[in-house]
Amino acid sequence: MPDLSVTPTVPAATAPQHTGSGAFPTADRQRRYWLLVGVLAALSVVIAVGIVSWNNPMPFGTEGFWRIAQMRATSLVVIALVVVCQAVATVSFQSATNNRIITPSIMGFESLYVALQTAAVFFLGSIGVTVFQGVTQFVVMIVLMVGFSLMLYGWLLSGKYGNLQVMLLVGIVLGGGLGSIATFMQRMLTPSEFDILTAKLFGSVSNADASYLPLAIPLCILSAGALWWRSRRLDVIALGKDVTTNLGLHHRREIMIVLFLVSVLMATTTALVGPMTFLGFLVATLAYQFASTHEHRYVFPVAILTGFVILGGAYFVLKNIFYAEGAVSIIIEAVGGSAFLFVILRKGRL
Amino acid sequence: MIEIKGLRKEYSSTVTIGDIDLTIPAGGITALVGPNGAGKSTMLTIVGRLLGADAGTIEIAGYDVSSTKSKDLAKIVSVLRQENHFVTRLTVRQLVGFGRFPHSQGRLNRADEEAISRAVEFFGLTDLEHRYLDQLSGGQRQRAYVAMVLCQDTDYILLDEPLNNLDMRHSVQMMKHLHQVAVELGRTVVVVLHDINFAGHYADRICAMKNGRVVEFGTPDEIMRDEVLTRVFDTPVTCVDGPNGRLAVYY
Numbered sequence: 001m002p003d004l005s006v007t008p009t010v011p012a013a014t015a016p017q018h019t020g021s022g023a024f025p026t027a028d029r030q031r032r033y034w035l036l037v038g039v040l041a042a043l044s045v046v047i048a049v050g051i052v053s054w055n056n057p058m059p060f061g062t063e064g065f066w067r068i069a070q071m072r073a074t075s076l077v078v079i080a081l082v083v084v085c086q087a088v089a090t091v092s093f094q095s096a097t098n099n100r101i102i103t104p105s106i107m108g109f110e111s112l113y114v115a116l117q118t119a120a121v122f123f124l125g126s127i128g129v130t131v132f133q134g135v136t137q138f139v140v141m142i143v144l145m146v147g148f149s150l151m152l153y154g155w156l157l158s159g160k161y162g163n164l165q166v167m168l169l170v171g172i173v174l175g176g177g178l179g180s181i182a183t184f185m186q187r188m189l190t191p192s193e194f195d196i197l198t199a200k201l202f203g204s205v206s207n208a209d210a211s212y213l214p215l216a217i218p219l220c221i222l223s224a225g226a227l228w229w230r231s232r233r234l235d236v237i238a239l240g241k242d243v244t245t246n247l248g249l250h251h252r253r254e255i256m257i258v259l260f261l262v263s264v265l266m267a268t269t270t271a272l273v274g275p276m277t278f279l280g281f282l283v284a285t286l287a288y289q290f291a292s293t294h295e296h297r298y299v300f301p302v303a304i305l306t307g308f309v310i311l312g313g314a315y316f317v318l319k320n321i322f323y324a325e326g327a328v329s330i331i332i333e334a335v336g337g338s339a340f341l342f343v344i345l346r347k348g349r350l
Numbered sequence: 351m352i353e354i355k356g357l358r359k360e361y362s363s364t365v366t367i368g369d370i371d372l373t374i375p376a377g378g379i380t381a382l383v384g385p386n387g388a389g390k391s392t393m394l395t396i397v398g399r400l401l402g403a404d405a406g407t408i409e410i411a412g413y414d415v416s417s418t419k420s421k422d423l424a425k426i427v428s429v430l431r432q433e434n435h436f437v438t439r440l441t442v443r444q445l446v447g448f449g450r451f452p453h454s455q456g457r458l459n460r461a462d463e464e465a466i467s468r469a470v471e472f473f474g475l476t477d478l479e480h481r482y483l484d485q486l487s488g489g490q491r492q493r494a495y496v497a498m499v500l501c502q503d504t505d506y507i508l509l510d511e512p513l514n515n516l517d518m519r520h521s522v523q524m525m526k527h528l529h530q531v532a533v534e535l536g537r538t539v540v541v542v543l544h545d546i547n548f549a550g551h552y553a554d555r556i557c558a559m560k561n562g563r564v565v566e567f568g569t570p571d572e573i574m575r576d577e578v579l580t581r582v583f584d585t586p587v588t589c590v591d592g593p594n595g596r597l598a599v600y601y
Contacts, residue, residue, distance in 0.1 A: 019463050021447040025480040098437050232456030236448065238438045242400050242431050247451040247502075248424025294438040 023295035033298060036290055040305035047312040051076055054320055078208040078273065079315060081220050083283070083307035085269035088224040089262045090280030091287065091296065091303050095238035096258040097164055100288070103281040107171040108152065109145050109266045110275035111178035114201055116141070121197045122185040129196050138212045138271055142219070145267035146260075153259045157252060164241075164255070200274060202329050205315055207273045216268050223264045231296035234258065238294065276329050282336045283307040289343050310336055351376045352397060352506065352540070357406035359392055367392050367562035368406065374540060376411070376505070378554030379532050382542045383573075385583055388559040390542045391432065391510050397540070398429025398508045410506055424452035427506040428499045432514055432542075436483070442494045443479040446470055449501030469501035473527060488515040493524065500531060507531065509541045513548065521545075525552040546583075546598045550574045558582045574598060 024030040052072045058064035093104040120128035132141060152174070156167035186194060200207065227234070237244050237254050244251045269276070287303035314331040351373065358368035367389040374380050382390040395401040397408055399415050408415040410427050418426075428449070440448075446469050450462040458466075470479050473493040483491055496512055512528070513521045529552055532539045543549045549556050549570070556573040558566035560582055566573055573579070574596040579587035587600045 019466075020441065020443045020480050021458055021463055021466050022444075025441045025443070025482075094437075100437050232451075235438075235456060236451055239436050239448065242429075243434075243436075243448070245400050245420065246398065246424065246429050246499075247448065248419075248421040250420050294440055294444065 023293040023298045029292060033291060033293065033302075037301060037305065040302065040309060044305055044308045044312065047309060047316055048076055050316050051079075051312060051319075054316070074210045074213070075205050075208075075315065076312075077213060077217075078205050079312050080308060081213075081216055082205070082269045082273055082276065082279075083311050084224050084304055085220050085265040086276060086280035087283045087287070087303035087307045088227050088300055089265035089269075090284040091299055092227050092234060092258050093262045094284055095234050095296065096255050096262070097168060098238065098240050099168075100285070101281075102168065103277065103284070104262050104266045105275065105277045105280060106175055107149060107168070107263075107266075108175040108178060109149065109263070109270050110277060111175040111182070112145055112148055113141070113270045113275060115178040115182040116144070117200050118182040118185045118197060121189060121193050126193050126196050129200060133209065135211055135215065138209075138215065141271040142264075142267040145270060146263045149263035149267075150260065153256060153263075157256060157259075202274060205273060205311075205328055212272055216272050219264060219268045223261045223268075227258065227261050228297065228300060230254075230257070231300065234296040235294060238296075274329075276332065278333045278336065279307065279311060279329070282332070282340050283310065285340060286343060289347055351409075351411065352538070353407075353409040354393075354397065355407050357393070357396065357408065358404045359389075359396060359401070360404050365562075370406070370562075370564055372557065372564050372567065374538070374555070374557070376538045377532065377536065379528055379539045379541060379552060380555045380557060381549035381553035382540065382557050382559060383544075383546055383549050383582070384559035384565075389562040390559050393559070394508050394510050394540065394542055395429065395431070398427060399423065400429060400431070421452065424502070424504070426504055427508065428502040428504040429508040430495055430499045430510060430512070432510040434495050439482055439484065441480050441482050442475050442486070442490075442497075443470060445483060445494055446475075446479075446498045446501045449498040449503075452502060465501055465503060469497045472500065472530075473497040474523075489517065489520040492516055493520075493527075496524070496527070504537070506538045507540070509539065511542050511544060513543065513545065521548065528552070546574075546579065546587075546600075550598065551595055570596070 018027040018030065020026060024033060052069045053060070056065055056068050058068060090103050094100050094102065117132060120131040122128070124131060131137065152171055153167065156170055157164070186197065189197065233249060233254055236247050236249055237251070237258065241251045244254065283303050283306050286306050287299050290306065291299050291302040293299065310332060311328060314328045314335070318328055318331055354370050354372040356368070357370040358366065360366045370393060382394060384390050392401065396403045397410070397415065399420070410423070413423065413426060415423065443466060446466050447458060447462070449469065450458060450465060454462050470476055473496065475490070475493060475497060478486065478490060483494060486494065492512060492515055496509065499507055499509070512524055516524060525548055528539050528541065531537050550573070553570060556566070556568065556570055557564055558573060558578070565582060566578055574589050576587060576589050579589065579598055583600070585600055587598050589596050589598050
C-alpha cells in the first residue's frame with residue numbers, strides 16, 4: 001500500500017490565524033476535517049487498488065496483469081464520474097432549493113430515463129434496448145434530460161408567480177406521472193422483454209459503455225468545476241432568497257445557473273449508468289454530518305470521497321463476494337440506507 | 351435620504367398598498383408604525399428590493415433601487431426580514447461574516463475580520479461567537495441577525511420588527527444599540543416597530559401607516575398625541591407624560 005500519511009494542508013495564506021469566521025468555528029474542527037478527508041482519501045485509494053488488482057488471475061507485473069487492470073480501471077473511472085456528478089449535483093441542488101431532504105433525482109431525470117428506456121422496449125420489443133446504445137444516443141439522452149429540466153425551471157421560475165416550491169412540486173408530479181406511464185408499459189411487456197429492460201433500470205456501473213467516457217468526462221469536469229468555482233456564491237444562496245438578495249446576488253439568475261449545471265451532471269450520470277436515486281442524497285447528507293461546515297468548497301470533497309467509498313465499496317463487495325457486479329444500487333440502498341438512518345438518529349439533526 | 355414616489359403594490363383588487371410618497375431623511379432612526387396589515391413590512395421589503403413593486407420609484411441615497419446593480423446596492427442598503435430561518439448550520443461569527451459578502455465576495459480578509467469582530471462586540475455577542483445559532487435563545491439569535499446586517503457596513507439599514515421575540519430587557523438593549531448605530535456610526539436606520547412607546551422614545555421620526563398608505567409622518571412629539579394615535583390605530587389612545595417622555599396608554 002502506498003504511503004498515506006495524513007498531513008493537513010491548510011493553506012497558510014488564507015488562514016493566517018484561526019478566527020472562526022470561515023468554514024470552521026475552531027482550529028480543532030479544522031484539524032478534524034482534514035483528518036476526515038485523509039481517512040476518506042486513504043479508504044478510496046484502498047478500494048481503487050482493490051477493484052483493480054483483487055483476484056487478478058495474472059501474476060503481478062506481467063503484461064496480462066496490466067491489461068486486466070486497465071479494463072477494470074474503466075469501471076473505476078465510471079464510479080468516480082458517477083460519484084462526482086451525484087455528489088456535487090445533490091449538494092448544490094439542496095443549497096439552491098434550501099432543502100436538505102430532497103435530491104435532484106426526483107426532478108424527473110430518472111423518470112424520464114426510465115420512461116424512455118421502457119418506451120423503446122415497449123414499442124420495439126427486445127431490440128429496443130439497443131436503441132439507446134451508442135454515442136449519438138447518449139448525447140440525445142443527455143440533451144433530452146437537460147432540455148426537460150430547463151423547460152421546467154425556465155417555465156416555473158421565471159413567471160410572475162415563479163416559485164421554487166411550486167417548481168419542486170411540479171417536478172415531483174411530472175416525475176411521478178412519467179414513472180406511472182413507464183410502470184404501465186412494463187405491465188404489458190412479455191416476461192423476457194421485461195427481464196432485459198429491468199437490467200437497464202437498476203443503476204449499474206456495468207451499464208456504462210467506455211465509448212461514452214470521452215464525452216461524459218468533460219461534461220462532468222466542466223459542470224462540477226463551474227459549481228466548485230461558484231462555491232462561495234452557493235454558501236450565500238443556501239441562506240435563502242432574501243439574504244441572497246440583500247447580499248447583492250441576483251437570486252433567480254444564480255438559481256438558474258446552479259440548476260442548469262445540476263441538470264447537466266444528473267443527465268450525464270443517469271445516461272451513463274442509469275438511476276441511482278438514493279446515492280446523491282445519502283452522500284450529501286453524510287457529507288454534511290461528517291464535514292461539520294457550511295462552506296461548499298469543504299463539503300464537496302467530503303461528499304465526493306464519501307460517495308467513492310460507498311459506491312466503490314459496494315461495487316467491490318458485489319463483484320468479489322456475491323459475484324454480481326450488476327446492481328450496485330441495491331446494496332447502496334440497503335446498506336447505505338441503514339448507515340444513513342444510524343448517523344441521523346445518533347446525531348439527531350440533519 | 352430615501353425617496354419613495356408613487357409606490358404601488360397590488361396583491362388583489364381589495365388589498366393594495368399605495369400610492370405611497372415618502373421622503374425619509376438621512377440619519378437617525380425612523381420608526382414605521384401602524385396597525386396589522388397596514389403595509390409597513392411590505393413597504394420596507396420593497397425598499398430593500400426583496401419584493402418587487404407594481405409601480406413607482408424608490409431612490410436610496412440617489413440610487414434608483416430597480417436599476418442599480420444589486421451588488422452595488424448591497425453596499426448602500428441592508429435589510430433584515432422578520433422571520434429568519436436557515437437550513438445551513440452556522441455559528442454567530444460565521445453568520446455575521448456573511449455580512450461582508452458584498453465587500454469581499456466571501457474571501458474574508460483582515461479588514462473583514464476586524465469588521466466582524468466589531469459587529470459581534472457591538473451587540474455583546476463576543477462570548478457567544480462560536481456558538482451555533484440553534485444553541486442560542488431567541489433574543490441572542492435576533493441580535494446575531496442584526497449584527498450581520500450591521501457588519502454589511504451600509505449607510506442605510508432596514509429592519510423589520512427587530513424587537514420580535516425579545517423580552518423587555520433585550521428590547522431596550524436592541525433599541526439602545528440601534529440608537530448608537532444611528533448616532534455614533536451615522537447610519538440611517540428604518541425600523542418597523544409594534545410598540546408605539548418604543549417608537550416614541552427611541553425614534554427620531556415616526557411614520558404611521560394605515561390601509562397601505564402613509565397617514566402621518568413627523569417627530570415623536572407630533573405623533574404621540576391622543577387624536578393622532580387614536581386615528582392611526584383605530585383604538586382609543588391616551589398620551590400621558592411619563593418620567594422619560596410621553597407614553598401612549600391604550601389598555
